[in-house]
Amino acid sequence: MPESVSPSPTVTAAALPRPVLEFVSSDSPGFLASLRELWSYRELLFFLAWRDITIRYRQTLLGIGWAVLQPVVTMLVFTILFGVVVKVPTDGIPAPIFYFSGLLPWLYFANAIPASTSSLLGNGYLIKKIYFPRLALPAGTALVALVDFAIGIVILMAMMIYYDVMSWRLLLWIPLSIHLWLFSFALGAYLSALNVKYRDVKHAIPFLVQTWLFLTPVIYPSSVVPERFSLLIDLNPLTGIIESFRKATVQTASFDWQALGISAGVTVVLLFLSLAYFRHAEGYFSDIV
Amino acid sequence: MSPAISVEAVSKRFMLGHAQGTTMLREVVMNALRAPFKRRSPGEREVLWALRDLSFAINVGEVVGIVGRNGAGKSTLLKILSRITRPSSGLVRVRGRVASLLEVGTGFHEELTGRENVYLSGCILGMPKRRIDDQLDAIVAYADVERFIDTPIKHYSSGMRLRLGFAVAAHLESDILVVDEVLAVGDGEFQQKCLRTMGELHNSGRTVLFVSHNLAAVENLCTRALWLEQGQLQEDGPATHVIQSYMATFTSSDERVRDLRDIPDRQGTGDLRFTKVEFLGPDRTPLAAIRSGDSLVIRLHFEVHRPLTHPTFAADLHTFLGTLAAQVSTQNDGYTISLLPSGPGYIDLAIECLPLAPGRYSLSLLATDHGGTWADHLQHCTSFEILPSARYGLMRGLRNPVLLLESQWEVTAPD
Numbered sequence: 001m002p003e004s005v006s007p008s009p010t011v012t013a014a015a016l017p018r019p020v021l022e023f024v025s026s027d028s029p030g031f032l033a034s035l036r037e038l039w040s041y042r043e044l045l046f047f048l049a050w051r052d053i054t055i056r057y058r059q060t061l062l063g064i065g066w067a068v069l070q071p072v073v074t075m076l077v078f079t080i081l082f083g084v085v086v087k088v089p090t091d092g093i094p095a096p097i098f099y100f101s102g103l104l105p106w107l108y109f110a111n112a113i114p115a116s117t118s119s120l121l122g123n124g125y126l127i128k129k130i131y132f133p134r135l136a137l138p139a140g141t142a143l144v145a146l147v148d149f150a151i152g153i154v155i156l157m158a159m160m161i162y163y164d165v166m167s168w169r170l171l172l173w174i175p176l177s178i179h180l181w182l183f184s185f186a187l188g189a190y191l192s193a194l195n196v197k198y199r200d201v202k203h204a205i206p207f208l209v210q211t212w213l214f215l216t217p218v219i220y221p222s223s224v225v226p227e228r229f230s231l232l233i234d235l236n237p238l239t240g241i242i243e244s245f246r247k248a249t250v251q252t253a254s255f256d257w258q259a260l261g262i263s264a265g266v267t268v269v270l271l272f273l274s275l276a277y278f279r280h281a282e283g284y285f286s287d288i289v
Numbered sequence: 290m291s292p293a294i295s296v297e298a299v300s301k302r303f304m305l306g307h308a309q310g311t312t313m314l315r316e317v318v319m320n321a322l323r324a325p326f327k328r329r330s331p332g333e334r335e336v337l338w339a340l341r342d343l344s345f346a347i348n349v350g351e352v353v354g355i356v357g358r359n360g361a362g363k364s365t366l367l368k369i370l371s372r373i374t375r376p377s378s379g380l381v382r383v384r385g386r387v388a389s390l391l392e393v394g395t396g397f398h399e400e401l402t403g404r405e406n407v408y409l410s411g412c413i414l415g416m417p418k419r420r421i422d423d424q425l426d427a428i429v430a431y432a433d434v435e436r437f438i439d440t441p442i443k444h445y446s447s448g449m450r451l452r453l454g455f456a457v458a459a460h461l462e463s464d465i466l467v468v469d470e471v472l473a474v475g476d477g478e479f480q481q482k483c484l485r486t487m488g489e490l491h492n493s494g495r496t497v498l499f500v501s502h503n504l505a506a507v508e509n510l511c512t513r514a515l516w517l518e519q520g521q522l523q524e525d526g527p528a529t530h531v532i533q534s535y536m537a538t539f540t541s542s543d544e545r546v547r548d549l550r551d552i553p554d555r556q557g558t559g560d561l562r563f564t565k566v567e568f569l570g571p572d573r574t575p576l577a578a579i580r581s582g583d584s585l586v587i588r589l590h591f592e593v594h595r596p597l598t599h600p601t602f603a604a605d606l607h608t609f610l611g612t613l614a615a616q617v618s619t620q621n622d623g624y625t626i627s628l629l630p631s632g633p634g635y636i637d638l639a640i641e642c643l644p645l646a647p648g649r650y651s652l653s654l655l656a657t658d659h660g661g662t663w664a665d666h667l668q669h670c671t672s673f674e675i676l677p678s679a680r681y682g683l684m685r686g687l688r689n690p691v692l693l694l695e696s697q698w699e700v701t702a703p704d
Contacts, residue, residue: 047412055400129391130413131372198314286374287303 048140067148075100091221101246102218104152112145116188124289138189172248183267190274193281237263292346293496299379301340339365341520352497354507357517385464394454399443424460432456465496504611547671557663565590580678590635597629599659609649647677
């Protein structure tokens with residue numbers, strides 16, 4: 001190997017224009033400190049998400065096709081089964097739009113939760129070899145699932161044009177999507193940390209997700225739920241998100257602010273609890289992962 | 290000036306048993322249901338202290354080597370300094386940005402191209418994207434993989450992968466560099482390059498912490514060495530001194546027969562255990578002394594605990610400073626053994642001529658089964674002194690070469 005093509009890096013430590021960083025090993029970072037640290041590692045967060053997306057769509061020809069197929073086929077099944085056969089009311093929304101707009105956030109959640117749960121164990125080889133905020137793993141995984149979600153949004157917009165229900169209200173999807181991501185991230189971070197300690201957590205996830213589907217107004221509108229259960233069903237953060245998501249496709253519908261408010265409250269509380277547990281558990285990840 | 294790294298009374302404890310702390314949620318729930326008021330204390334488990342009450346400080350710009358046997362706590366210490374794991378008690382203060390290099394090619398993914406992996410690994414190791422953009426050409430040139438940079442690394446040879454991994458690490462921007470046994474892999478040329486780069490990093494004023502079994506590299510690169518023994522600091526001082534006292538512990542006695550049965554620091558399945566080493570002359574009688582250029586038979590006694598088909602044997606000779614001086618194996622010599630039944634036995638390794646310079650050498654032994662799995666592996670299990678002999682001249686003015694050559698000179702000059 002000729003010497004001329006292998007220039008050696010010459011960076012002098014004195015020339016580095018950075019403040020001295022200091023860490024004391026016994027510190028467990030505070031709530032804000034850990035979010036701030038995650039923010040300072042945002043490039044890593046996006047690189048990890050980019051890695052997963054690249055690998056996923058490079059390996060399978062069907063990568064993008066799958067992102068289209070899954071919601072569309074499920075929507076068709078729901079439309080036929082619940083719209084034509086069982087005749088579940090759809091609040092006056094065209095059945096395909098009703099099901100598709102509820103399915104998109106639901107499928108995001110149903111894909112993001114199992115993936116986040118195994119994100120720490122799946123990247124154990126990194127956790128053992130290098131320091132970075134461990135939160136970047138469940139957070140990045142929750143970002144990856146947004147790609148399929150975005151593809152679904154494009155299909156939904158095409159459907160809205162077809163049914164002539166397009167309106168500016170769908171800008172509301174942006175804050176709703178952030179809300180959805182935050183909730184999935186909060187729950188996913190908690191489950192991922194739990195899964196490091198208790199290896200059978202991942203086996204419970206499909207059951208959890210399946211049960212959750214029936215407790216969430218995806219295949220039925222929340223308007224059919226009896227009044228005395230309405231507060232109970234609103235405690236599920238997905239209720240407010242999915243109902244609002246759906247209502248953004250209809251010009252005339254009014255938002256259920258109570259459900260949305262409860263959903264936001266539950267999400268914030270869950271985020272606090274989840275990060276508290278994560279920060280506590282973080283200390284032993286590299287020892288047992 | 291405050292030190293770059295200060296470690297105060299640091300201990301790290303691991304719980305043994307029960308799959309290292311993981312468990313099943315099912316068990317926890319079942320236990321709680323069965324006996325809801327019984328408290329389970331973790332004290333019943335066996336405790337292993339990887340580090341115990343360790344304290345030291347390292348100043349800015351120092352290059353420090355860490356030596357010690359397997360399991361002495363070296364890797365745990367590096368992991369604590371790299372923030373990968375937290376100490377069980379004690380305090381670690383690190384001032385400055387740490388780049389830790391506990392393996393080559395951290396975060397590499399098989400399916401991604403060389404270029405993509407440079408970005409991924411660089412980012413994981415803490416390099417901002419803008420800096421990777423700037424350094425990409427230099428990294429690729431350093432690794433010498435220009436032609437393959439857009440090929441997925443699953444098609445790379447292991448050498449190319451190593452070079453690319455180290456190239457990324459060499460371009461990290463950091464105040465403190467923590468390196469673990471990186472040089473143990475790769476070919477000679479690659480190791481030379483690593484060593485050269487590490488030397489340059491040292492000259493740039495960075496603080497470097499370096500763990501290696503290559504004691505010669507530690508001695509060359511480091512001004513200071515820490516010797517860890519069972520999680521505690523055994524010695525701290527100039528690298529040459531520390532390494533010499535460390536090497537001296539490999540064996541204290543200089544017997545011609547050495548019992549190996551009680552050496553605890555061994556690896557492998559235990560299907561075969563070396564029990565004894567004898568140094569014999571070519572006539573199979575005990576030697577009084579070993580001299581440069583002697584013929585020699587090294588008789589390795591062993592006890593087979595489970596019959597081995599097609600086992601192999603190998604031995605390494607290291608100089609006192611850890612340079613690998615010679616390596617022999619049954620495989621390399623084309624000697625095959627079809628079956629070793631259970632019970633005691635020995636194998637003779639005959640060496641025609643031992644052209645090594647006088648000095649102290651250590652012997653490492655390895656026996657494997659037919660699949661290459663280690664049955665017994667003993668590092669530096671015994672050492673012996675090679676004495677000068679007249680065969681290689683007067684032995685004057687030698688500056689510690691490893692090899693001696695039988696040489697003649699002849700001058701031709703104009704009349």
